[in-house]
Amino acid sequence: MNRRKFLGVTTSGLGLLALSSFPAFAARNTNQGPVQFEVPANTGINGHIVVLGGGMAGASVAKYLRLWGGTDVQVTLVEKSATYTSNIMSNTVLTGQRTLANLAYTYSMLVNHYGVNLVTQEVTEIGADSLLLADGTILDNYNRLVIAPGLEFDLMPGMSSLDEYDTLIPHAWKAGPQTALLRDQLINMTDGANVVITIPKAPYRCPPGPYERACVIADWLKTNKPNSKVIVLDANADILVEKDNFNYAFTVTHAGVVDYRPGCMITHVDSANRVVSYDQGLSSYTVESGVLNPIPPQRAPQLLADAGLLNSPDGRFASVDVLSYESTATGKSGIHIIGDASNTTMPKAGHIGNQQAKTCVDAILRLLQGQQPDQAPVTNSACFTPITASTATWLSAVYQYDPGTKKMVIPAQHNSGTAISATAATTRNYQDMLTWFNTLMGDTFA
C-alpha cells in the first residue's frame, strides 16, 4: 500500500494548460491529413473522465470528450503501449503489402492538440472508484470511468500456454509481433504445405476478418506457393457475413486454393507439430499444416471479470445500457464500457468502437450537466474486405436504438433490417477502402 503513489490530476492544473493551448473552436485544414478541430472553451461543462485503453474505442472517446466537452472536461487516458498498431488492414501485412510500422499510431495529437493527459501504464485493478496501475499509482478523483481494453484470447483445446501463440502458432488477431511471426512462417513454408485457419464461434472480433484473411493469403499463395492451399475450419455453421461475396471468392476467385469447411469443432491443437483435430458432424478428422493460424475464442479481459463487470449471459463480455454504455452490472454506475469488451448487438469492429465512443461521450457530457442521455442514438458500421491484392468488398449497416428491446437494431427501413454489402469485389472498392481506413484512423488518432 505504501509504495502506491497517488496521481493527483487536478481539474485546475489541466484546465490551465488546456485553456492556454486551445483558445477557440475553429476548423483548421492542415493540407495534410484530416481536418483537425480546436477544443472549445467556456462550454459550461466540468468534470474529469478517466479512459482505460487507447485503441479504436478508447482513443476516440478521449479525443471527443475534449472536442465536444471543452477545456474544462479533463481527460486522462491510461494506455499500456506507447503506440497503437491497427488490427484493421493487418491482414495485408501478411501478404507484404503493408508493414506493421505503417499501421502504427501515436498519441501525440491527442496529447498535444486536444489536451488529453496520457498515462503510459498498464491498469492492474479496477476498483469501485479508482484504478491501480502497474507502477503502484492509484488513479482516482474522477467523475466517470470509460473502459475500452479490447479482448483477451482463450487457449485452444490441447494447448497448455498462451506462449504457444507467441512462438509456434500465432493467432495474429491482435496486430503486433504475432502478425510478423505469421508473415515469416508463410514466407518460410514449403511450397505444397497447407495453411490452416480456424475460426471460433461468434461473437468474435471483426466478423468478416477471418474470411478476409483466407482470401488474401490464398491470393498470395497463388504467386508465392502455387502448390499450397488454405484450409478454413469454421466453428460456425456457415459463412457469417457477406456470404455471397465470400462464397464467390472461395469457389471462383480462389477456386482450388481455399478449402472452406463449416461446422468444425476443434478438439485438439498440437502446436509443436501444427496438427489440428476436429469434429464435423458425426465424423472426426485430423489435418496437418505447414502454417497453423488458430483464431481463438475471445472474451473481455480478466481485469473486468475481477471487477465484477462481465455480466453478459455467457459471462464473457460486459453488458451495457446502449444509451450511455454505462455498465448494467449491479453497483457499477459511473463505469462505461465500449468497444470489443462490451456485449451489444453490434459487431465487434473498430468502426463500431469509434461510433460507440461518440454515443458514450454525448451521454457523459449530458450526465455531467444533470441531463439524461439522448434517447434515440444512431450508429453505423462499415467494414471493407480485401479479396485480392487489388480488389475489395464492403459491408455496412445502420443501427438505431429500439426502446422496446433496449437494443441497437438495424431499422426495418434500412434494407429490410439487414446489413448491406457490395455486389462484387472491385478495384474501386479497394480504393474506397483506403480512403475509409485513413478517415477512420484520422478521426480516432488525429
Ligand SMILES: Cc1cc2nc3c(=O)[nH]c(=O)nc-3n(C[C@H](O)[C@H](O)[C@H](O)COP(=O)(O)OP(=O)(O)OC[C@H]3O[C@@H](n4cnc5c(N)ncnc54)[C@H](O)[C@@H]3O)c2cc1C
Ligand atoms: C485482422 C483484423 C482485421 C480487422 N478489420 C477490421 C475492419 O476492416 N473494420 C473494423 O471496423 N474493424 C476491424 N477489425 C476489428 C478491430 O480491430 C477491433 O474491433 C477494434 O480494434 C476494437 O477496438 P477496442 O478499442 O475495443 O480494442 P483495441 O483496439 O484492441 O484497443 C484496446 C487498447 O486497450 C489497451 N489496454 C488493454 N488492456 C489495458 C490495460 N490493462 N491497461 C492499459 N491499457 C490497456 C491496449 O493496449 C489497446 O491499445 C479487425 C480486426 C482484425 C484482427
